[in-house]
Amino acid sequence: ADAAMYAAKAKGKGTFQYFEAHMNVEAQRRIELETKLRRALENGEFVLCYQPKADVGLSGITGAEALVRWRHPADGMIAPDRFIPVAEETGLIYPLGNWILRTAFLQAKAWAARFPGFRLAINLSARQLLADEFIADLADILRETGVSPQSIELEITESLVMHDIDTATRRLRSITAQGIRIAMDDFGTGYSSLSYLQKLPIDILKIDRSFIQEYTGPQDVERAALIKAIIAMGRSLNMRVVAEGVETAQQLELLSRHACDEIQGYLLSPAISAEQLECYCADFPQRSKAVS
């Protein structure tokens, strides 16, 4: 932004005024969106969808990932990419994140009772994990909902950890001490060193979908080697390895051959409503025959 301002200034006063006006429009848009998000939270317009995960042999559903959507009264379903960044910048991610945790924990409790071993994964933002109140709030939500911590996974990203590695490490240790598992999401897309991987209490490695999607078949020898290496690394660090964005039977075959643990992706299902997920789990033995 500084460079842009400098360039605008260098071009003369007219350009700078234009630039300033443009900035005001952008700032205005953010303030409006923040107000809308706050109201949406009060009005109960956020919903969670759930994307199932299965073991690589497709013998059963292992759990699901909760993915938030904004059900806008006029504009319909809005994807998280369009509001999570603003919620993070404005701090609204904190109350929204607590709503997501509470809703997902209640759902996880119901599903763990119905589908043995079922675990629900929930995405965490940096602002949430690094907030002073987070550990206390998490304990409150666990107690209020009565969910078993063993039914919960929290997904974090490399960039989240890199914000403040010492605080993140302390918080993650206190979370895993309570029995909740930690997954490293979108693995392979960050810029951080690998050394933190063994220092942090990470139980699950989720290979980013870009690695999986680039693989189109056995002729992709180098891409296959990369996926194989990531799986081997995760396993040697005693992590479960999950592949996200699995869309084709060929991708599944590769992951199965290299002993990845779980898969998630459109090959199984997109994110669906809670009711649809229940039908999906009940019908899975039939469905899995069609997939493989």
Ligand code: C2E
């Ligand atoms: P993510 O955690 O990496 O979630 C996976 C995204 O990949 C989801 O997009 C999912 O719909 C999409 N996806 C799953 N399988 C496939 C596939 O086979 N092919 C393709 N092309 N895409 C697939 P979605 O729901 O739009 O979520 C986008 C991102 O928004 C998430 O990425 C996550 O970073 C963030 N997000 C979603 N829900 C939450 C939340 O509750 N809290 C926070 N903090 N972030 C969230």
Ligand code: MG
């Ligand atoms: Mg995720």
Ligand code: MG
């Ligand atoms: Mg991911």
Ligand code: MG
């Ligand atoms: Mg992502």
